[in-house]
Amino acid sequence: xxxxxxxxxxxxxxxxxxxxxxxxxxxxxxxxxxxxxxxxxxxxxxxxxxxxxxxxxxxxxxxxxxxxxxxxxxxxxxxxxxxxxxxxxxxxxxxxxxxxxxxxxxxxxxxxxxxxxxxxxxxxxxxxxxxxxxxxxxxxxxxxxxxxxxxxxxxxxxxxxxxxxxxxxxxxxxxxxxxxxxxxxxxxxxxxxxxxxxxxxxxxxxxxxxxxxxxxxxxxxxxxxxxxxxxxxxxxxxxxxxxxxxxxxxxxxxxxxxxxxxxxxxxxxxxxxxxxxxxxxxxxxxxxxxxxxxxxxxxxxxxxxxxxxxxxxxxxxxxxxxxxxxxxxxxxxxxxxxxxxxxxxxxxxxxxxxxxxxxxxxxxxxxxxxxxxxxxxxxxxxxxxxxxxxxxxxxxxxxxxxxxxxxxxxxxxxxxxxxxxxxxxxxxxxxx
Numbered sequence: 001x002x003x004x005x006x007x008x009x010x011x012x013x014x015x016x017x018x019x020x021x022x023x024x025x026x027x028x029x030x031x032x033x034x035x036x037x038x039x040x041x042x043x044x045x046x047x048x049x050x051x052x053x054x055x056x057x058x059x060x061x062x063x064x065x066x067x068x069x070x071x072x073x074x075x076x077x078x079x080x081x082x083x084x085x086x087x088x089x090x091x092x093x094x095x096x097x098x099x100x101x102x103x104x105x106x107x108x109x110x111x112x113x114x115x116x117x118x119x120x121x122x123x124x125x126x127x128x129x130x131x132x133x134x135x136x137x138x139x140x141x142x143x144x145x146x147x148x149x150x151x152x153x154x155x156x157x158x159x160x161x162x163x164x165x166x167x168x169x170x171x172x173x174x175x176x177x178x179x180x181x182x183x184x185x186x187x188x189x190x191x192x193x194x195x196x197x198x199x200x201x202x203x204x205x206x207x208x209x210x211x212x213x214x215x216x217x218x219x220x221x222x223x224x225x226x227x228x229x230x231x232x233x234x235x236x237x238x239x240x241x242x243x244x245x246x247x248x249x250x251x252x253x254x255x256x257x258x259x260x261x262x263x264x265x266x267x268x269x270x271x272x273x274x275x276x277x278x279x280x281x282x283x284x285x286x287x288x289x290x291x292x293x294x295x296x297x298x299x300x301x302x303x304x305x306x307x308x309x310x311x312x313x314x315x316x317x318x319x320x321x322x323x324x325x326x327x328x329x330x331x332x333x334x335x336x337x338x339x340x341x342x343x344x345x346x347x348x349x350x351x352x353x354x355x356x357x358x359x360x361x362x363x364x365x366x367x368x369x370x371x372x373x374x375x376x377x378x379x380x381x382x383x384x385x386x387x388x389x390x391x392x393x394x395x396x397x398x399x400x401x402x403x404x405x406x407x408x409x410x411x412x413x414x415x416x417x418x419x420x421x422x423x424x425x426x427x428x429x430x431x432x
């Protein structure tokens with residue numbers, strides 16, 4: 001492997017957790033949703049419809065519910081409704097406070113950095129975990145920290161949540177891209193600039209190792225990995241793409257329309273010609289994720305309030321939530337390219353996503369590929385990721401029985417993703 005170049009470490013996590021971010025938005029949403037039921041009850045008593053025509057449950061179910069509500073004593077039902085809303089808000093606040101008080105903290109990265117450029121570096125997790133097999137370069141998304149792919153090695157009763165550690169145990173040599181926060185060099189980066197950086201690293205790794213590497217991309221990192229592989233095909237032996245969006249209007253047209261409408265607010269263009277573009281702030285990005293499912297915080301923190309604090313489930317939740325709230329600002333040109341072109345114009349699926357002036361065409365990747373499709377992905381609709389599998393000439397499909405994040409770090413990640421992924425990588429890495 002190459003020698004380390006300018007190894008750096010990200011700043012340590014704050015003692016007080018900031019999440020769930022943005023906290024005021026999550027609290028306001030829960031209060032609005034739950035307390036609105038109190039305001040709606042008098043209207044329901046007057047016979048106002050509960051749902052718009054053509055929506056809601058089966059008409060027979062709706063009629064039964066309406067009759068049941070009409071038969072309830074108004075004062076007693078209103079009291080019970082208020083108590084239930086209060087109980088749910090209490091569970092939410094209890095869960096949030098329990099999360100913020102949890103003593104668990106992810107250890108700081110100690111793996112050596114073998115490559116660095118600008119604010120980004122490549123961590124040698126193979127050396128860190130004691131493996132020297134076939135190199136696997138792992139490319140995460142630009143909008144979240146890299147360590148979701150090496151979330152928690154495990155301690156005490158905690159089973160661990162590290163895809164990288166698992167790949168090392170299977171005899172592979174994981175290398176993990178840490179994008180860092182956009183520095184002066186990256187503030188005006190577009191996607192092409194990041195992709196060219198990956199392509200340079202791929203060529204360097206091939207030169208230093210004497211053979212092409214396996215390339216793995218997660219979420220948006222899959223788009224970057226595919227484009228980089230097409231830029232440096234001789235440096236890549238095979239390509240694994242996990243929950244990678246491609247057709248942004250398939251299975252989520254409402255999401256695409258929402259993103260396009262919010263783009264000018266989330267990622268405004270520079271106000272003056274020549275002005276340095278401002279990155280997209282973390283809380284703005286988190287607000288976008290909130291908009292995809294406004295009740296997520298209410299549901300998951302209410303459930304967390306019922307867990308034993310030192311249970312494996314509680315530690316797993318804490319590690320995942322810490323990562324979710326430890327976001328990265330997104331370079332302004334990248335944010336606008338993703339929101340306006342990927343989501344708004346659906347340029348990847350339309351064959352109009354350009355990298356260095358050339359369309360990114362999956363059909364041009366004729367080496368082995370594996371496309372992983374989570375069954376319950378709210379962030380990347382399965383139909384949108386499935387379009388990439390169909391576009392690749394030699395791609396194996398794997399359906400993971402989890403969601404977008406749970407697929408990588410959830411309790412079923414080893415059986416649902418890690419094992420079949422490692423099997424495929426090892427099979428592909430064998431000499432022909």
